[in-house]
Amino acid sequence: MKRYATREDLGLTRAEFRRLAVLDTPEKIQNFLTYEVHQNFEIGGETVLSVREVLKQRRAHCIEGAMVAACALWINGEPPLLFDLEAERDVDHVVTIFKRHGCWGAISKTNSPVLRWRDPIYRSLRELAVSYVHEYCNKRGQKTLRRYSVPFDLRRVDPKIWVTNGKHCWDLANMLLDIRHYPLMSRRQEKSLRLRDKTEKIANGILQYPRPVVKKS
16 A cells, blocks of 8 residues: 555645645644634535545534545555544544554544544553543433444545545445444443533533524525
């Protein structure tokens, strides 16, 4: 598999390629997703926007931001690896993972501050996944994260499926669901998880972008 992705490999325009090429560190990629890409609230229906569509629309949710981050990493000579966090009674979360000095970190697009970036200090992928457990909860205050995946290398997937797809990248999303996942805890441990308290619930409700008010017709 190629270490560096060229513009021709990805099928991007010169402007699209340049925009991602300057994001040459995980920190720059995270700043781009945090400050220059709006939250995708999927008004009008669920989406899995490609890299091209995110750059065009400047909106994304987790898997869409993860694909952009992975593409930028690959352009700059790092493996484009997605990492799926699987929940129960809740939605899954997808991040892009990278390594520094033998330890894992993560780039993340989310409207909530608690499931974002992780510094590269985790010695294993399980350690990285565990770092999301306490904050990963649903509206009832239940901690819902249960499983984590093996790294998913996007170099194995045709860029037409996830980089330049003009529609939705459902095929890529389904591939993520089908890869191997590992449990984070036993059933006994699940039963012992404490509900988030009132203050934690308030903190969990902090959002970078307010939810738009949808007018009823």
